[in-house]
Amino acid sequence: MSIQIRKLDSTQPDFRAKLDTLLAFEASTDDAIEAAVASILADVKARGDAAVLEYTNKFDRISADSMAQFDIGQAELDAALAALPQAQRAALQVAAERIRVFHERQKEELKGFSYTEPDGTVLGQRITPLDRVGIYVPGGKAAYPSSVLMNAIPAKVAGVAEIIMVVPTPDGVKNQMVLAAAAIAGVTRVITIGGAQAVGALAYGTATIGAVDKIVGPGNAYVAAAKRRVFGTVGIDMIAGPSEILVLCDGSTDPDWVAMDLFSQAEHDELAQAIMLCPDADYIARVEASIHKLLPTMPRQDVIRTSLQDRGALVKVRDMQEACEIANAIAAEHLEISAEDPQQWADLIRHAGAMFLGRFSSESLGDYCCGPNHVLPTSRTARFSSPLGVYDFQKRSSILYVSEAGAQTLGKVAAELAYGEGLQAHARSAELRIKAPS
Amino acid sequence: MSIQIRKLDSTQPDFRAKLDTLLAFEASTDDAIEAAVASILADVKARGDAAVLEYTNKFDRISADSMAQFDIGQAELDAALAALPQAQRAALQVAAERIRVFHERQKEELKGFSYTEPDGTVLGQRITPLDRVGIYVPGGKAAYPSSVLMNAIPAKVAGVAEIIMVVPTPDGVKNQMVLAAAAIAGVTRVITIGGAQAVGALAYGTATIGAVDKIVGPGNAYVAAAKRRVFGTVGIDMIAGPSEILVLCDGSTDPDWVAMDLFSQAEHDELAQAIMLCPDADYIARVEASIHKLLPTMPRQDVIRTSLQDRGALVKVRDMQEACEIANAIAAEHLEISAEDPQQWADLIRHAGAMFLGRFSSESLGDYCCGPNHVLPTSRTARFSSPLGVYDFQKRSSILYVSEAGAQTLGKVAAELAYGEGLQAHARSAELRIKAPS
Numbered sequence: 001m002s003i004q005i006r007k008l009d010s011t012q013p014d015f016r017a018k019l020d021t022l023l024a025f026e027a028s029t030d031d032a033i034e035a036a037v038a039s040i041l042a043d044v045k046a047r048g049d050a051a052v053l054e055y056t057n058k059f060d061r062i063s064a065d066s067m068a069q070f071d072i073g074q075a076e077l078d079a080a081l082a083a084l085p086q087a088q089r090a091a092l093q094v095a096a097e098r099i100r101v102f103h104e105r106q107k108e109e110l111k112g113f114s115y116t117e118p119d120g121t122v123l124g125q126r127i128t129p130l131d132r133v134g135i136y137v138p139g140g141k142a143a144y145p146s147s148v149l150m151n152a153i154p155a156k157v158a159g160v161a162e163i164i165m166v167v168p169t170p171d172g173v174k175n176q177m178v179l180a181a182a183a184i185a186g187v188t189r190v191i192t193i194g195g196a197q198a199v200g201a202l203a204y205g206t207a208t209i210g211a212v213d214k215i216v217g218p219g220n221a222y223v224a225a226a227k228r229r230v231f232g233t234v235g236i237d238m239i240a241g242p243s244e245i246l247v248l249c250d251g252s253t254d255p256d257w258v259a260m261d262l263f264s265q266a267e268h269d270e271l272a273q274a275i276m277l278c279p280d281a282d283y284i285a286r287v288e289a290s291i292h293k294l295l296p297t298m299p300r301q302d303v304i305r306t307s308l309q310d311r312g313a314l315v316k317v318r319d320m321q322e323a324c325e326i327a328n329a330i331a332a333e334h335l336e337i338s339a340e341d342p343q344q345w346a347d348l349i350r351h352a353g354a355m356f357l358g359r360f361s362s363e364s365l366g367d368y369c370c371g372p373n374h375v376l377p378t379s380r381t382a383r384f385s386s387p388l389g390v391y392d393f394q395k396r397s398s399i400l401y402v403s404e405a406g407a408q409t410l411g412k413v414a415a416e417l418a419y420g421e422g423l424q425a426h427a428r429s430a431e432l433r434i435k436a437p438s
Numbered sequence: 439m440s441i442q443i444r445k446l447d448s449t450q451p452d453f454r455a456k457l458d459t460l461l462a463f464e465a466s467t468d469d470a471i472e473a474a475v476a477s478i479l480a481d482v483k484a485r486g487d488a489a490v491l492e493y494t495n496k497f498d499r500i501s502a503d504s505m506a507q508f509d510i511g512q513a514e515l516d517a518a519l520a521a522l523p524q525a526q527r528a529a530l531q532v533a534a535e536r537i538r539v540f541h542e543r544q545k546e547e548l549k550g551f552s553y554t555e556p557d558g559t560v561l562g563q564r565i566t567p568l569d570r571v572g573i574y575v576p577g578g579k580a581a582y583p584s585s586v587l588m589n590a591i592p593a594k595v596a597g598v599a600e601i602i603m604v605v606p607t608p609d610g611v612k613n614q615m616v617l618a619a620a621a622i623a624g625v626t627r628v629i630t631i632g633g634a635q636a637v638g639a640l641a642y643g644t645a646t647i648g649a650v651d652k653i654v655g656p657g658n659a660y661v662a663a664a665k666r667r668v669f670g671t672v673g674i675d676m677i678a679g680p681s682e683i684l685v686l687c688d689g690s691t692d693p694d695w696v697a698m699d700l701f702s703q704a705e706h707d708e709l710a711q712a713i714m715l716c717p718d719a720d721y722i723a724r725v726e727a728s729i730h731k732l733l734p735t736m737p738r739q740d741v742i743r744t745s746l747q748d749r750g751a752l753v754k755v756r757d758m759q760e761a762c763e764i765a766n767a768i769a770a771e772h773l774e775i776s777a778e779d780p781q782q783w784a785d786l787i788r789h790a791g792a793m794f795l796g797r798f799s800s801e802s803l804g805d806y807c808c809g810p811n812h813v814l815p816t817s818r819t820a821r822f823s824s825p826l827g828v829y830d831f832q833k834r835s836s837i838l839y840v841s842e843a844g845a846q847t848l849g850k851v852a853a854e855l856a857y858g859e860g861l862q863a864h865a866r867s868a869e870l871r872i873k874a875p876s
Contacts, residue, residue: 091854102561105551109563113543122795123540123809125547128788130822144859177858213821232677235822239670257870263863299862342839350566354836357560360845360871361838364864368852371561372836383651384568384673386834396824398792398810400799401780407798414806416529420615421582424737425701426802432695433798 044200055197080179095369102371120403129159134202136217139168145181152185158393168194199226241379242271246332250339251280259290266307324348407433482638493635518617533807540809544828558841567597572640574655577606583619590623596831606632637664679817680709684770688777689718697728704745715761762786845871
């Protein structure tokens, strides 16, 4: 079965309209899911463990008698790690260590600050970790140990005291590589529950599960809806849309490499988006030929075909400069600049979740083991948001220590503005600290 | 009319339950508001300026013919500033400059980083400002020039190129102090529209208003509902709950000062929350006496009375140490530590939006002119979120520049993990970069 991939040309008058249509993605909201999730959350809030136990038994087709049966002890996590094939265990450990090193750099950057003014007033900002964090890990087919590392390690580096991981085990089946990743990442506790009931348990707390301060990690539509609903009670990470890659290529990279990079995004799911921008029409034809040649060799070729046909594109641009402008409009989750001297083009990019520079930087290296996080802003949200990082598990508090002398001068300014806003108690509160002239 | 303020004692067995009840606040969701907002947003998205014009004329009781009439030019902003009473203008300027200085420190802290590994692989993180930001400023009675400074200056310091301020002018009435603040803060453009229609215009863009990347600033229930709905299309700041102050006092501060600090929070609105924790029963009685004495002198005494009676409390604690533990559970927006050597207690605090240390640091000084932001996490969200800051107008991009040598070692790790996750295109994409042994 062949594949038809969309080809666009930036010189065509309707190019921007076509591109906008291609990029448009709106997560559908399903009323049935919303209603089910609202009901499950209310039930978990009201009945706690009893509700979590019932829903878990029902949805995951198991028959536990108590919440205690859902706890996976440290010994079982350690055993899962020990039982992995040696190469897999080593790969997980290398990846974890590199992720840790990168995220330590993020932590070093954010130390807080404090400065003292001439009158003795001290102003500053203090950085503190969150107390307790919940990490949602999907069960079943999309169980990714790399996601355990990418979500848990930044929390650990931030200094979060308790990291509670929830992972459903449909039909009681546990993913050993996920448990091994939890052991490596230093997760505090693993509970085999999932769905909206797990999100509710983490957000509201139950007799056996303390409420957390933030919930991160990917999940299905029920989990996403539940996270949206508990937002405010707890923090959440961004609700991710389909994954995307944008490859800017000057035509100097082996076309097989670029084709495979596009596949590596497309194989995630049918909604994933893989787009290439290139100024060289001949090269685009060669990448297309590589796609045709390589697709039949891929185990996930059906997913790749649907994704590329429905949401992919090979785009002929005027030059690399224009490619960068288009890339800024797309604000892709993953941006590969597969070109000679990629830095010159990287300097023109304002919006991207992660930038992969040079032809050796395939996205897949970043997905697993370079060190930067693979949880990245999707659906153009890189215009205003950042990769998951240590900073997502820290928060800032302002420090204001006004001296007696400072209160004299600042008090007059504050009172003037407070009266201007009609807030007299604000003004009086400042004025009470001002000494009467002696 | 006297006031009855709740008194609690931490030694009583039901203390924590009573405290939890007092703190509990859930924003009610109003189906009528939700439906109206959904309809307005859909209409603005579909019809653009025509819809914005119609809604603005209708809701603000004006009769503009075109969107151009809603633009306030730079000359009018400058004139508003020039026309302010001298003391008010000077106060705004001092406040703006101090806010700028504090936020410059935030910017300095976040520079991004980059490091090169022995094999030549470069990893890093780049910080860039948002392109375009919308700032919502309420019209009518809650029009606060200080909020204009607190929202616009961090965006300006971050390097945001375009700062679009929207402010409704019901019945065509403009608040001159708000316009003056916009002039001082360096807002790019001021448009006199408000409500859900303004949020929609900023989020989706119209023919006359370019879409922004993030919308910040307070608003009424319609504005809050609209911001929630456009979240994802654009970034938003946190939806604020009622304002709160928690005063920890060791009994050494003039009780009139503390009473007035509680008033300064309570005067915001009936839902505002003002709580004092103190180990000294006699002192609590003196603060209560001050409350009775001072309340009749306050222009906003009705609001203060309702707020203090419904949501306020004077709490007797065992000692200051316990006060700090309770403060961590409350995670207050504003925390005053009005005590001798306040730093010893500040060191025990993990969660607070802003901490005001020492008896001269009244919250009102911070609200207007100390420098740190007055937009702070409410309703216990200081457990996981931060004051508004320069960082809210910046985002990070990861940089991965893998060398040929790096691709050899990293490629094997990535491929091992990708095969483990069943993502063969990821594995192949890494493996293609690995040289065959020669």
